[in-house]
Amino acid sequence: MKPPAPLTDTELEIMQVLWDLERGTVRDVYEILRKRRQVAYTTVMTMMGILEEKGHVKRRKEGRAFLYTPARPRQKVIASMVDEFVGRVFGGSARPLVVGLAKDRKLSAEDLAEIERILKENP
Amino acid sequence: MKPPAPLTDTELEIMQVLWDLERGTVRDVYEILRKRRQVAYTTVMTMMGILEEKGHVKRRKEGRAFLYTPARPRQKVIASMVDEFVGRVFGGSARPLVVGLAKDRKLSAEDLAEIERILKENP
DNA sequence: TCATTCGTACTAAGTTATTAGTAGATACGG
């Protein structure tokens, strides 16, 4: 059960759609993606095939087409992406990340309150 | 003055060394890098040449070799990497990022206090 | 002087990611 290879940009883009849908066919994903940017149906299909090979999604036949479902919950995958990012960019410490966000005014007082609430709740 | 293309992994690795050193030759960077992992001198040189082409570093002749200096401060570059990451992974909102960090206990009460202090100081 | 060291420029190979086209099977509408 080792975690799959990290998601590339396009892979992530498709996974986000799939997490939102919870499940979907190539066509489902394609129809959503094409609203944002030009992309070919077969491109989406290729990418979803790759996601399946890499273990990011499971698929089963559903009528004529495959129905794809995320293999791991969004939260877990995103968390490991954050870990990787923090490791690579900040040497593993989240503190300079949030400090930087605060200095650049990317965090509000409400965000702060929310963090405080979470830290209190999960002691 | 457009910001250069985003840093790739190896580029970032070298930039981190260069920001730490403030300036350095290929050999300086090479000697530090090779302590962490196997790498060829010419590989480091190639990468630093690419960093120069991309505008991430400046260089000038210093005796026989080139002396490289970062073109932009670490803080700015890292901040735009964070922006890109937050945009790509969290749709642009820093809140779910820090909330996730808090839930995963990657933030301490001290970190929280530091954020609070910064938000108060920069109103 | 002459071999060695150091540094650069140039070249190249291997990998991965991304995008999409083609061919063929299957289903479906009329």
Added chain:
DNA sequence: CCGTATCTACTAATAACTTAGTACGAATGA
């Protein structure tokens, strides 16, 4: 039944990234 649409599998082309080798000039030192 036949043409069209849909879906998959396979193939391909391009680009970027990473790594490192080769060639050659300049300096060094014995």
